[in-house]
Amino acid sequence: MIRFDTATKRYGERRVVDAVSLEVARGRICVLLGESGSGKSTLMRMVNRLVLPDAGRVMLDGQDVSQVPEQALRHGIGYVIQSVGLFPHWSVARNVATVPRLLGWDDTRTAARVDALLDLVGLAPTQYRDRMPHELSGGQAQRVGLARAMAANPPVLLMDEPFSALDPGIRRGLQAALRTIHAETGKTILFVTHDVEEALLLADELAVMQDGRLIAHGPPARVLAHDAGPVVRHLFGEQSLAFHRLGTLPAVGAPGEAGGPALPAGATMKQALMLMLENGTDRVAVAGGGSLYLSDVLGAA
Numbered sequence: 216m217i218r219f220d221t222a223t224k225r226y227g228e229r230r231v232v233d234a235v236s237l238e239v240a241r242g243r244i245c246v247l248l249g250e251s252g253s254g255k256s257t258l259m260r261m262v263n264r265l266v267l268p269d270a271g272r273v274m275l276d277g278q279d280v281s282q283v284p285e286q287a288l289r290h291g292i293g294y295v296i297q298s299v300g301l302f303p304h305w306s307v308a309r310n311v312a313t314v315p316r317l318l319g320w321d322d323t324r325t326a327a328r329v330d331a332l333l334d335l336v337g338l339a340p341t342q343y344r345d346r347m348p349h350e351l352s353g354g355q356a357q358r359v360g361l362a363r364a365m366a367a368n369p370p371v372l373l374m375d376e377p378f379s380a381l382d383p384g385i386r387r388g389l390q391a392a393l394r395t396i397h398a399e400t401g402k403t404i405l406f407v408t409h410d411v412e413e414a415l416l417l418a419d420e421l422a423v424m425q426d427g428r429l430i431a432h433g434p435p436a437r438v439l440a441h442d443a444g445p446v447v448r449h450l451f452g453e454q455s456l457a458f459h460r461l462g463t464l465p466a467v468g469a470p471g472e473a474g475g476p477a478l479p480a481g482a483t484m485k486q487a488l489m490l491m492l493e494n495g496t497d498r499v500a501v502a503g504g505g506s507l508y509l510s511d512v513l514g515a516a
């Protein structure tokens with residue numbers, strides 16, 4: 216769906232994106248992770264041509280984005296940034312309807328779409344559609360920004376630290392909302408963050424950058440595996456890498472009699488460990504039968 220072929224961007228002598236090749240398949244969430252200044256936003260902005268590569272190219276659905284007319288390209292890509300950028304004198308509904316109006320949708324279709332999107336991002340349409348941006352909290356405004364980005368149903372979403380300015384509780388709510396929306400819509404999402412917890416929560420795959428280069432790419436469990444290199448170790452923290460790794464591994468128990476407190480279906484090894492700690496036990500019951508022991512968790516870490 217999205218493919219970078221040795222994409223390179225220089226500012227002066229510096230290569231801020233350095234020959235990055237990366238492919239994100241349709242329907243996946245790929246999280247670009249790296250320290251500030253590692254080139255994540257610059258790489259992402261090549262997809263919607265806010266940045267033009269000096270060398271290499273970006274392909275979207277098999278087409279070189281440099282060959283697609285700019286407007287058509289951007290209508291097919293939702294873009295969400297940290298400072299939402301809602302138009303302050305427009306209502307929530309009008310903000311969400313920005314692209315449908317540009318595309319000439321009629322009022323009935325547009326209004327229905329706005330309400331459906333507000334529902335999708337967890338804002339009751341009757342309560343929110345007529346509000347003005349200054350009447351929203353930061354989290355609500357960011358939800359409206361997400362709804363606006365999805366208004367014309369673009370298959371691709373680019374999200375550049377969209378939740379970074381929000382406090383932790385609101386942020387967790389939006390992360391969960393994004394996972395649900397992704398499960399319901401199957402969009403291909405490129406998501407920039409430098410928060411490792413957020414990255415692990417959202418990523419189907421991680422792309423780790425440093426100094427403009429792609430250092431590691433793959434499913435979280437593979438990127439955090441025991442042979443992880445120094446950049447990954449540093450980003451996730453030498454002391455906490457093993458703990459994060461447990462969060463990428465499914466809690467699979469040995470068959471047999473179930474014992475101890477019950478883990479929910481789809482839980483990770485990290486959740487199993489947390490449940491053991493909370494209950495002061497060395498055994499938890501795994502959904503579907505069987506038990507998982509502390510020694511198994513330690514073995515996996």
Ligand SMILES: Nc1ncnc2c1ncn2[C@@H]1O[C@H](COP(=O)(O)OP(=O)(O)OP(=O)(O)O)[C@@H](O)[C@H]1O
Pocket residue numbers: 226231249250251252253254255256257258409
């Ligand atoms: N228009 C520009 N002119 C000159 N240098 C730039 C420009 N845009 C970005 N840079 C530089 O390119 C490097 C990469 O920037 P970029 O924003 O892609 O990093 P990032 O990993 O997204 O960082 P952050 O997490 O802080 O947003 C930085 O050193 C930045 O200063």
